[in-house]
Amino acid sequence: MNVSLPVGFIIKCLMVYNFHGTGQEKHGSQHGGYGVQVAPGKLSVRARSASTIPSQGADARREDRLKELNKLLEDVAKIAVSTGPRGAIRFAQGVEAFVSVGGEYFLQLLRNPQAATAGSVVPGLPLSPPGPAELRKLFEKLGATYIKLGQLIASAPTLFPAEYVKEFQSCLDRTPPVPFEDIKAIIRKELGRPLEEVYDFVDPQPLASASIAQVHAARLRGSQKDVVIKVLKPGVEDTLTADLNFLYVTARVLEFLNPQLARTSLVAILGDIRASMLEEVDFRKEALNIESFRNYIDSLGLSNQATAPSVYRHCSTERVLTMERLYGVPLTDLDSIRSIVPNPETTLITALNVWFGSLLACETFHADVHAGNLLVLRDGRVGFIDFGIVGRISPSTWVAVETFLTSIGSGQYNAMAAALVQMGAADSAVDTVSFARDLEKIFTAVQDLDTNVVISTTGGAQSATIAASLAMDEQQVNNLLLDVVRVSEDYGLKFPREFGLLLKQLLYFDRYTKLLAPTLNVLEDDRIRLGNRTPFGDNPYNSRMSGF
Numbered sequence: 001m002n003v004s005l006p007v008g009f010i011i012k013c014l015m016v017y018n019f020h021g022t023g024q025e026k027h028g029s030q031h032g033g034y035g036v037q038v039a040p041g042k043l044s045v046r047a048r049s050a051s052t053i054p055s056q057g058a059d060a061r062r063e064d065r066l067k068e069l070n071k072l073l074e075d076v077a078k079i080a081v082s083t084g085p086r087g088a089i090r091f092a093q094g095v096e097a098f099v100s101v102g103g104e105y106f107l108q109l110l111r112n113p114q115a116a117t118a119g120s121v122v123p124g125l126p127l128s129p130p131g132p133a134e135l136r137k138l139f140e141k142l143g144a145t146y147i148k149l150g151q152l153i154a155s156a157p158t159l160f161p162a163e164y165v166k167e168f169q170s171c172l173d174r175t176p177p178v179p180f181e182d183i184k185a186i187i188r189k190e191l192g193r194p195l196e197e198v199y200d201f202v203d204p205q206p207l208a209s210a211s212i213a214q215v216h217a218a219r220l221r222g223s224q225k226d227v228v229i230k231v232l233k234p235g236v237e238d239t240l241t242a243d244l245n246f247l248y249v250t251a252r253v254l255e256f257l258n259p260q261l262a263r264t265s266l267v268a269i270l271g272d273i274r275a276s277m278l279e280e281v282d283f284r285k286e287a288l289n290i291e292s293f294r295n296y297i298d299s300l301g302l303s304n305q306a307t308a309p310s311v312y313r314h315c316s317t318e319r320v321l322t323m324e325r326l327y328g329v330p331l332t333d334l335d336s337i338r339s340i341v342p343n344p345e346t347t348l349i350t351a352l353n354v355w356f357g358s359l360l361a362c363e364t365f366h367a368d369v370h371a372g373n374l375l376v377l378r379d380g381r382v383g384f385i386d387f388g389i390v391g392r393i394s395p396s397t398w399v400a401v402e403t404f405l406t407s408i409g410s411g412q413y414n415a416m417a418a419a420l421v422q423m424g425a426a427d428s429a430v431d432t433v434s435f436a437r438d439l440e441k442i443f444t445a446v447q448d449l450d451t452n453v454v455i456s457t458t459g460g461a462q463s464a465t466i467a468a469s470l471a472m473d474e475q476q477v478n479n480l481l482l483d484v485v486r487v488s489e490d491y492g493l494k495f496p497r498e499f500g501l502l503l504k505q506l507l508y509f510d511r512y513t514k515l516l517a518p519t520l521n522v523l524e525d526d527r528i529r530l531g532n533r534t535p536f537g538d539n540p541y542n543s544r545m546s547g548f
Helices: 005-018 058-083 086-111 113-118 132-142 144-155 162-170 180-191 236-257 259-264 266-280 283-299 334-340 344-361 395-410 413-423 432-448 474-490 497-516
Strands: 032-039 042-049 199-202 213-220 226-232 320-324 328-330 374-377 382-384 453-458 465-470
Touching (some): 058 236, 086 132, 086 236, 132 144, 132 162, 144 162, 144 266, 180 226, 180 320, 199 226, 266 283, 283 320, 283 344, 328 334, 334 344, 334 374, 334 497, 344 382, 344 395, 344 497, 395 497, 413 432
Antiparallel strands (some): 032 042, 226 320, 374 382, 453 465
C-alpha cells in the first residue's frame, strides 16, 4: 500500500519540526524516528521514542508530544488511505482554481494601481492582500465542497468574521446541469431497474441544478402521483471526501505545530462541518428528517394544517430521493396567499406553531425556512420542503433560548443577557448589566429595519389588481445576527452554531410577520406556543425511521 507524496511530506515536516532538524527524524535513529508498517488489513504509522530519554521535566513533555504525534500520524495515514487517488486529482484542480482566481486578482490590481496599495496592511508591501471576495470566488471555482462551506459561513455568524459572513451571502450554488442521460444512468443503477418500471414520465429538463444535486419533475408509474427526484451528481462523494479530509488534516497539523490554536476549537469545528456535510450527501438522512417531521405533524393531528413531502421509499436510496411534489406559493407572496386562504395571519400562526413545536419534538429542526422552502399550498396548508439543512438543539440550550425570546418581547434585557451568558462559553465573569445595555441598543434598532414590502399593480384602469410581496433582505437579517454576535464576543462569549441557525430562522419569521400580520406580537400572542415543550426523547411521536 502506497502513501501519497503529500501525506509523506506532511509526516516528514512534522518530524523535522518535532526534532528541530537535528537529524533525529531518520528512520532507525537511536534517538527517535518514525516508521510505516503494513500488515494485512492494517496500516500503522508510528513515531519512535528513544528508550534512553529520561521522562522527567522537559523530556516528559517531549514524550507527551511524541504520543500526540503518533496519534496524528496514524490519523493522517488512515485518512490518506480512505481518500485514495482522488486526493491528487483534487490537488491539481485546486491549483488550477487558485491560479485562475489569483490571476484575476493581480490583473485587477494592475488595472487599478491605487487599489493595489490602498489596502496594504504590511509596511513596504505595495499590494493589498486578497480579501473575502477573492476567497468567495475561489470557493465557487473549487465546486461542491467549498460552495457548501461558503453557505455555512454565510449562515453561521457565531463562528466566522463578519466581513466573510456578509461576502458569502452571494456565494452562488448554481452549476451547469448534468446531462439527462447521466442522470438516468444514476437512477437506473441506484434503483436496480429501468426507469420505465418506476416512473411513467421524467422531465429531461431539471427543475434545479446545484453543486451537490439535481432535481427533476416526474410522475410515478401506477399511482400517477406527481413527484420530484433529487439525484446526487456523479463524483460529488469522492470530491467531498477528498476536500474535507484535506481540510481536517490541515487543521490537525496546524494545531499540532501551534498548540495555541487549540483554543480556537478549529479541529472540533471542522470535524462538525465534515460530519454535517457528509450527512447532506446521504439522502437517507434527509429522508429520515422528513419522515420524523411528518410523524410529528401526524401525531399531533396537524396534518390538515401543515405537511412535508411524502418520501417514496421504493424508489429512494442513498443517492436518489423521490418525494411528493407540493404545489404552492412562497410565504412572501401576499396576493396569491389571499386568493388561497381568507386570513393570512392564521396561516402564519400555523407555520410558527408547527415550526416552534418541532424544535424539541423532533430530533432535528428545519434550519432553512426562507421563502422558497415555506409554501402555502393550493389546499391552504403550510408546506415545509427541503430538509437538507437541519439543526439540533438540546433541551438545556432551549431553556436559555426560550428565556432569550421571552425577554425580547418583554424588553427585559437583563434577562436576555443572562440567557446569552448561559448559552455561550466564557473564560471569565461577564458584566451582565453592561451587556444588557449594549443588547438594548441593538434590539431597539430592529424596530427601524426596512420591511421591504413591494407593491405592484397589473391590469388597466378598470381592472387593476394590487400585489404585495416581501423582498427578503438577507443582508438585514445577517447584520442583526452579526451585531448580537459582535457584542457578545466583546464580553468573551462564544455561541454554538445551532444558536445562529435558530436565530436566523426567527428573523425570517419576523419578516414574514411584518408582511402577513403586521399587528401580531409573536412573543406575546397566546395563540403562538413558544414554551412548555416536552424534550424530544419523552415525546410519544418520537419514532425514528428505518428501513432504507
